[in-house]
Amino acid sequence: MPGKLELIVGPMRSNKTAELLRRIETRREYARQYVMLLKPSADTKAAAGLVESRNRNGCGKMEAVEFPSHDPWPVLPVIAETEQRIGKRVECVAIDEGQFVHDLFLFTKRLLDSGHDVMVSGLELDFRGMPFGEMLDLSWLVRTYAGNLTELVAYCSCGAKALYPQRLIDSKPAHYSSSVIMAGDNYEPRCERHFVLPGRPH
Ligand SMILES: [Zn+2]
Secondary structure, eight states: OOOOEEEEEOSTTSOHHHHHHHHHHHHHHHSOOOEEEEEETTOOSSOTTEEEOSOTTTTOEEEOEEEOTTOOTTHHHHHHHHHHHHTSOOOEEEESSGGGOTTHHHHHHHHHHTTOEEEEEEOSBOTTSSBOTTTTTHHHHHHHTTOEEEEOOOBOTTSSBOOEEEEEETTEEOOTTSOSSOTTOEEEEEOTTTOOOTTOOO
């Protein structure tokens, strides 16, 4: 039987990671499931091998299997080895910051097809307000594999719902031509009216 996909989306500071960690704890504690948490190498907000939530009321941090963002496929043998070692299935695979993962659509589909439940959290839009990686494509998998999609909300400082991650460099809005993935960049959630993108072509 194929697995189900739980997709957790929302802009920066909408507590996506805290929500992912909470769901992992629930599965581990009450369903006694083996949940493997994966972390793409492009996620640099916590130390190596750790996923950390910025929300201080949340579950804090959790150990994760780190893999190169450009190639998730070596994780498959790690799952197989883990299943051999623990003598049972890895019931669920959780992926944080899914927008960074190359081949995310096919990789997630492969996990679902081989019977693993999958939970993915991440950003749907990048700092330009354009689709980020393959996150938007995963909604097809949610419909097809009877999973669910949770949209978390963040607010602009004006109080309106924030749709966009506003990238700031030295406290100024980043130019449209800056690179999509940038180490040590800084964001705040902004609404349509307060989202600023110098140099945008359209
Ligand atoms: Zn606003």
